Amino acid sequence: MLVPALLAVASLALAAAEDLKEATRLYQQGQTTQALEQVTAFLASKPRDPQGRFLQGVILTDQKKSEEAIKVFTGLTEDYPELPEPYNNLAVLYASLGQYDRAKTALELAIRTHPSYATAHENLGDIYAQLASRAYDKALQLDKSNTTAQTKLSMIKEIFGGKPTKVAAKPEPTKPEPAKPAVAALTEKPAPAALAPERATSNGDTGSILKTVQAWARAWSKKDASAYLAFYAADFETPNGESREEWEKQRTERIRSPKFIQVGILKPTVTMTAPDDATVAFRQTYRSNTLKSAGGKTLHMTRTGDKWLIKSEKAGG
Helix, strand or coil, X not given: CHHHHHHHHHHHHHHHHHHHHHHXXXXXXXXXXXXXXXXXXXXXXXXXXHHHHHHHHHHHHHCCCHHHHHHHHHHHHHHCCCCHHHHHHHHHHHHHCCCHHHHHHHHHHHHHHCCCCHHHHHHHHHHHHHHHHHHHHHHHHHCCCCHHHHHHHHHHHHHHCCCCCCCEECCCCCCCCCXXXXXCCXXXXXXXXXXXXXXXXXXXXHHHHHHHHHHHHHHHHCCCHHHHHXXXXXXXXXXXXXXXXXXHHHHHXXXXXXXXXXXXXXXXXXXXXXXXXXEEEEEEEEEECCEEEEEEEEEEXXXXXXXXXXXXXXXXX
């Protein structure tokens, strides 16, 4: 009699895990409403799960439901005080509401739990700068002839360009260690000009493949949708089976919407699966004014004529 019950429990656990996986996939595709429904279904069976709750908070942040997101992240800090990320995300939310003192306290708690958490240290510096900006503003209100305060205020505004910008974070797929959000979006350096897809050598030179992948990332960083899409094969396998036209429309919108994009390719490895086919695995970092994330990615490359093009892509791993 116990065996069926144990099997049923295992079955429920597997279903719950699939709900979270699907919620993460939907969020990554920008379908926040559907993602929230999936993560809510997951939390119905695992209400204390930190990964699910973190994703829920991230989605609510993305939907600009700040009070609800604050409630979620506050609950995580109470139940899992050893995790620094919920404190950091609380700081992002408080900063977006202009509550810099509360943001400062949250970041100090994040650093106390994880002293080597570089993002929290950077964010805390940004918060100090915002507090200093307010103090200099007040000094100038009281004494408009204070040129020293005016100079310092101008320097801060030049560096930070105004108030902190809220950036939502995504959790990593296997543990409650998400990509970390930043409080302020710093002035970005212009990305190098995008290159055309690299010509491949007849023996499938891995160097040419890596140059193609880097050029693909540069086109994305430059927000050049046409150049970016040119790196995909005509028979590219769209992620959800949608038409090529629909996929290109979605990708173009997501590339053009942010104010800036930075894509990095870390530790790429090339595996030749055939003379005209290769798999490229790497860690991808993504940053824009609305999102910051990092995670594994795999590209299936195929040689078409004298160029290497992307046949399919998979996130995670």
